Amino acid sequence: MxxxxxxxxxxxxxxxxxxxxxxxxxxxxxxxxxxxxxxxxxxxxxxxxxxxxxxxxxxxxxxxxxxxxxxxxxxxxxxxxxxxxxxxxxxxxxxxxxxxxxxxxxxxxxxxxxxxxxxxxxxxxxxxxxxxxxxxxxxxxxxxxxxxxxxxxxxxxxxxxxxxxxxxxxxxxxxxxxxxxxxxxxxxxxxxxxxxxxGGRKPEDGRINAQASAEQLHNFVRALTRPFPGAFADTRAGRLLLWKTLRAGESKPAARAELYAADGQLWLRCSDGGCLMVLEAELEGLPLTADNFAGRVGTDALAL
Missing domain, CATH: 3.40.50.170 (Formyl transferase, N-terminal domain)
Structure with a gap:
């Protein structure tokens, strides 16, 4: 043949x-x-x-x-x-x-x-x-x-x-x-x-919907993580990329998704009251962690 x-x-x-x-x-x-x-x-x-x-x-x-x-x-x-x-x-x-x-x-x-x-x-x-x-x-x-x-x-x-x-x-x-x-x-x-x-997807299609549920955001992040361009949001502190998340129970609902640091960990509070643990994130091209969050973002939560 x-x-x-x-x-x-x-x-x-x-x-x-x-x-x-x-x-x-x-x-x-x-x-x-x-x-x-x-x-x-x-x-x-x-x-x-x-x-x-x-x-x-x-x-x-x-x-x-x-x-x-x-x-x-x-x-x-x-x-x-x-x-x-x-x-x-x-x-x-x-x-x-x-x-x-x-x-x-x-x-x-x-x-x-x-x-x-x-x-x-x-x-x-x-x-x-x-x-x-x-x-x-x-x-x-x-x-x-x-x-x-x-x-x-x-x-x-x-x-x-x-x-x-x-x-x-x-x-x-x-x-x-x-x-x-x-x-x-x-x-x-x-x-x-x-x-x-x-249809096909472009890097710009990785923009995060800040009103999405925790499950939707988790799915979005893992669908677009490396080797793909990543899920991103343009915030007051610069462009944020989320590379890895885990679902972590419930929290107080937010008007829009917001990132904060607590107990040595980054967390993403979502509009439906769901919460994601953020295991890997990047802000303006540099790693963002719970340890450097206050110095780079401030003490308030970072709205997406």
């Missing part, structure tokens, strides 16, 4: 390795040039391809006639997309004889679209997963071949959940390939009414 692979990120690395491990002849890998302005915390698809002698291209636009011709020349049975960041249009999707398939980081039809793991945590989901589905010109709505769920624990960060989803993606692809090759893999139509579509 021959395949062309469009891939990036850790899911791209592990799924490319799964194809190679199953003996698939990968004729071409299409990936992205790393952006020097981006925090590259993930593995390199290009490096894996080169280690295995697979040709690699990194077009800015994969849908140009030149790239389509390169893909068509491979005469591939399948086209796979594993966390590739650009939409693939009809000429590419039709270039493989037996179809095009995508690995998506959610339990479709839930969280179709961009950054599904971050969105799932923001919304307080207790599970997500990986889904292999057939591609068409509309994003993430083709028939499902297989999917696998993973838990989202109450304090899991997006990075921790992403590691689980990466493993689930590898398992789903590995166990689906024999059926795809044999032509016996299931193709189950999605009921799109059971999920929704979500």
């Amino acid at each position: 021959k395949a062309v692979v469009f891939a990036y990120h850790n899911v791209g690395v592990r799924c490319l390795k799964a194809l190679i491990g199953r003996g698939v002849d990968v004729s071409l890998v299409v990936t992205h040039q790393d952006n020097p302005n981006e925090n590259i915390w993930f593995g390199s698809v290009a490096q894996v391809a080169r280690e295995h002698g697979i040709p690699v291209i990194t077009p800015d636009d994969p849908n140009t006639p030149e790239v389509v011709e390169q893909v068509q020349a491979c005469q591939a049975d399948f086209l796979f997309s594993f966390y590739y960041r650009h939409m693939l249009k009809a000429p590419l999707l039709e270039a493989a004889r037996r179809g095009a398939y995508n690995m998506h980081g959610s339990l479709l039809p839930k969280y179709r679209g961009r950054v599904p793991i971050n969105w799932a945590i923001i919304h307080g989901e207790t599970e997500t997963g990986a889904t292999l589905h057939q591609m068409n010109v509309k994003p993430d709505n083709g028939p499902i071949v297989d999917q696998m769920a993973v838990p989202i624990l109450p304090d899991d960060t997006a990075d921790e959940v992403f590691a689980k989803v990466t493993l689930a993606a590898e398992i789903v692809l590995w166990r689906s390939l024999p059926g795809l090759i044999a032509g016996s893999a299931p193709h189950i139509q999605q009921d799109l009414s059971l999920g929704g579509y979500f």
Whole structure:
């Protein structure tokens, strides 16, 4: 079986390795040039391809006639997309004889679209997963071949959940390939009414809603913590970033979330009366702790 692979990120690395491990002849890998302005915390698809002698291209636009011709020349049975960041249009999707398939980081039809793991945590989901589905010109709505769920624990960060989803993606692809090759893999139509579509996120989208509940704020912080840009608020003392919180019972409700120091610890009092223990915070680029809170902020609570 021959395949062309469009891939990036850790899911791209592990799924490319799964194809190679199953003996698939990968004729071409299409990936992205790393952006020097981006925090590259993930593995390199290009490096894996080169280690295995697979040709690699990194077009800015994969849908140009030149790239389509390169893909068509491979005469591939399948086209796979594993966390590739650009939409693939009809000429590419039709270039493989037996179809095009995508690995998506959610339990479709839930969280179709961009950054599904971050969105799932923001919304307080207790599970997500990986889904292999057939591609068409509309994003993430083709028939499902297989999917696998993973838990989202109450304090899991997006990075921790992403590691689980990466493993689930590898398992789903590995166990689906024999059926795809044999032509016996299931193709189950999605009921799109059971999920929704979500767009991408920018650093500015990390601005904290000071009227959110303690649970909502905790979910927001852990969805956006490192290696992502973080949850932030512009305060009277400067820009505050919250990197790690834990839920810590109840307190007196605040008109808007406010940060204070007590008993050697930072606390965030929230509008619903919930309270968060703040384990890691940053103010104007420097660590903020209970010990230096008074010197940097003053004795009054810091409103977000």
